[in-house]
Amino acid sequence: MDGKGVTLVGLWVPVVASAAQEEPFGLNMHYGVTAAAHQVYQLHMLVFWVCAVIGAGVFAVMSWSLLRHRRSRGAQAARFAGNTRLEIVWTVIPALILIAIAVPATSVLLAINALPTPDLTVDVHGSQWRWHYSYTGHELAFFSNLDSASREASRLGATRFPSDVSYYLRDVDNPLVLPVGKHVRLRLTSDDVIHSWWVPALGFKRDALPGYVNEADIVIERPGLYRGQCAELCGAGHGFMPIVVQAVSAEEFQSWLAQRKQAQAAERSAAAAPWSMAVAMAEGKKVFDSICAACHQADGKGIPGAFPPLDGSAVVNGPLQAHLRFVIHGSPRNPVMRPFGKELDDRQLAALLTYERNGWSNHTGDLVTPQQVEAAR
Amino acid sequence: MANGRYFVAPPSPWPVVTALGLALLLAGFGLLLHGGSLVPSILGAIVLLLAVQRWFAAVIRENQAGLYDAQVNRSFRLGMAWFIFSEVMLFGALFGALFYVRELAVPWLGGEGAKGAAHLLWPHFVNHWPLLEMPRSSDFDVPNAAMGPVGIPAINTAVLLSSALTVTLAHWGLKRKARRALAGWLLVTILLGVTFVVLQLHEYAHAYRELGLTLHSGIYGSTFYLLTGFHGLHVSLGVIMLSVILGRALKGHFTPTEHFGFEAVSWYWHFVDVIWLGLYLFVYWW
């Protein structure tokens, strides 16, 4: 079923009809999977009903006048122009209502912001336009990018329809894996502009500010996949930096940690493997898809007017040294092309450049070596 | 409604030309910032100055023609008073920024206070004002010393304060019909104003050359130059206005009872004076 079909059908039934999976259709705030989220939800409902009742009251009185006090029904205008008692009443009562709201709001706020000692701390870095998670004390860190299927379908003039993509714009390559029932502290910051880390099921959003650190505590109740996305305008890719939290049991979490570390170790030993075109291209593609594709797109075609193509680009097909300098130190003109020298090691950079210089329709044929990168630093 | 006569200004080409000049000037700046030519902004400045000059000339002419009654004067007074209030709010924003960084941002970066977690990112940064070390000094011009309250700033304080006194003396002269006292003290005031600006520029040069304190010296340099710079601009503007007033005084435009032009400028001058006291206290001393 094509995109148009989805919306039109969707007008009548929630769009679960499509082939791909997606989050359920909702009208109200997420009840959530943390104590904090539940409290927020209850506060939300309380204030909502208070407002609904007040609104209904005001509208009822108005509507009564509109119906009964029309001149067409021969209504004669009364002459009164004030009533001190009445005015005091509708100054005091709203004030009392507000206090009635403020009390629970205050207690919920204090509850959410209490910071007991965590069992696990994760440093969250927002950057244009992906998230980076590092598990402190576990030397484990990785980027979390929009999944390639969504990226393809979300391109202007894409041939693939959003409705055919599972969790369109709400899926990532590496989810943030967290243990259930444990006290997890997130430390949020940003590498460039302000981002905001938001998973509705966890009951809060918190900005990731460049140069400052915000902390947020969560205790997830149930295992499951909880989806959200960046909630602060952060440039062209703002709509395309989703967040997926995968909550698992404490045991599963431990095994996941172990196996993730093994994988990292394996990659390191692979690093010992002899440097060949094939190896470089393979590793280069990994790096490119997880970092560069966010802007330059997986097919290297970039986005006209926003991000230059690498396929056939002058820099990429030009002299190697210039290309190296550009990637290591970033663009002198456009801060969005940031220096990757710190982020990536020599081997990754060598692989990346090899991939760029020989990927798509680029055929410079040169195999960049880690030594060359080291020299260029 | 003193005498029941209303005066309503006739149609005038100068406001719209003033608007054009201002727009040209600012658009010119914009182009300059992106490697454009200097011509548009210069053109804008010329148009702006001419238009303003013609505009005020018209006002002065009408005034001399005795078209303004007490009510019109009251309008001008109120207008000037509220304009100065808007200026107060502008400086309020700048001072607010200074207080915020000093009392909150910088301590947080140094690991103190409610958001001290920021220190994780800047482990070597210590909260210290004036900043001689930025969180990432490598990216900035690191000053080797900060601005102190003694020396030129102290002298300039004396200069401005005495200039406040001299405008008041000029005012008294005006009230006594003592034209020479009026003109004399006005001249002194202007000279004091000029002295202030010159000393301030000299101090900037010193800061840039010897201290290495520049706009690019982190938040200390930023707040220092923005606050003192904006004030300096206002002083210069005040000097120009005083000169115009001096010219008019020599032409004998003012009478002991009716001299709003003079008062407006002296209000402005006192405002600039008060702002400086705030600067001296919070930028140089605190």
Added chain:
Amino acid sequence: MSEATIIPIKGRNKAVRGWRRWLFTTDHKEIGTLYLLFSLSMFFAGGILAMLIRAELFQPGLQLMQPLFYNSLVTMHGLTMIFLAIMPALVGLANWQIPLMIGAPDMALPRVNNWSFWLLPFAALLLWSGFLMPQGAPNAGWTFYAPLSTTYGPPSIDFMIFAIHIMGISSVMGAINIIVTILNLRAPGMKLIDMPLFVWTWLITAFLLVLAMPVLAGVATMALFDRHFGTSFFAAAGGGDPLLFQHIFWFFGHPEVYIMILPAFGVISEIIPTFSRKPLFGRTSMIYAVSAIAFMSVIVWAHHMFAVGLPVTAQLFFMYTTMLIAVPTGIKVFNWTATLWRGSLTFEAPMLWALSFIFLFTVGGLSGLMLADVPADYQYHDTYFVVAHIHYVLVTGSLFGIIAAVYYWLPKWTGHRYNERLAQWHFWLSAISVNLTFFPMHFAGLAGMPRRIPDYALQFADFNAISSIGGIAFGLSQLLFLWLIIQTLRGGEPAGARPWEGAHGLEWTLPSPLPHHTFTTPPSAETVHAEGPHAHG
């Protein structure tokens, strides 16, 4: 009361003719007209941007534009609507009405008045020129948060900053003019407390303008310096703080939103009594309420920053102050309701718009109250729930108030009655489509759709399809309004001095259309009293 006369000056009485007349005019009616026509065109400019936004959001996936261009659309839509549409419209109304309502011959500083207006078209040019620049128009949101607008902003941001400076000067000068006019040019015998509510709300609004606009200029200047002169106000690396930008911006920004609603309150307080044929209920408490709102509006700014991680005590303080504003605003809503009560109501177009204002602004206000609850705002913030709130208060609030005012005073300005049948159509089409557009946004927001995104997950598709259909319908309905205005300018049934028999106020003692000079002789104390708050007797 001695006889008052205009001092004959060359050029004044035989006003300049031709195109120069409009460039040079110092007449509050002509300047008011200029403001309103300019604002009308800017409403449609901003409206067209909104139509493009809705078209892109009609279904998931990118159909029409690149993300960056979408961001420019949103930014320019917000800036245009707020600074070039709503505010000029309100100043236009002030220019037309305040002198008439207080019995003054004109604004106190006519040349400054002309200047205030003519700054605006230039500002508009600077702002919109961005569309022709490399990397396109400003795209960091109308709030242009640093560092997205500084380190990462396109060149056009500089021109936006200069445009903001010009618009700021225009607003401050306009506001000063209004304050001075009200304080100094009231007809003899009109006490402050007896002034019409539209004049009162504008007096307080003008005060807020003089207070808030310079602060905006300040923060814009800091952004400019961070962009080009190496300062680091908003960069932690140099000891600055991105949140400094937000604090200063919202110190301006929140008063700004009341600047956009208070004059509309004034309009409603004029219209409701007229068509209820009953004096305004609790007049003095209305005035105190407006003053209270204005005062509180400067101590609530951080309610826009609940998600940035402020110290908890600060979050609590700003939550309480923000909630408190509901009390004075409630007083206004209740007093309007009490004014309707046991009146003798008729439902001409101005009344319809005023009534829908009370209903729908209340909806927006109540959602505002929900936003004020910090923990809940952790979820609402930067979602379509906020977008719904701002359009209920701005579109069905400020804009509906403006449209109501135009219908109410158009006969006085043009001397012709507008086409009532067409006006009723315009109202019902707008009232229905506007809710179709903005009500579903509440649900989209609660369901988790962030704002300022060009593309969205599938579960939001339904709401957006509905909003888009409603949005286009609302936009088209406004063409009817355009036609109505043209029609009324061209001609129609003569309005007579007092087209609404329930109306009171000095403006209705004058013939329609208004002569070139009005109140060159101040109205007599008797007239002032007869048309004053104690009318309806």
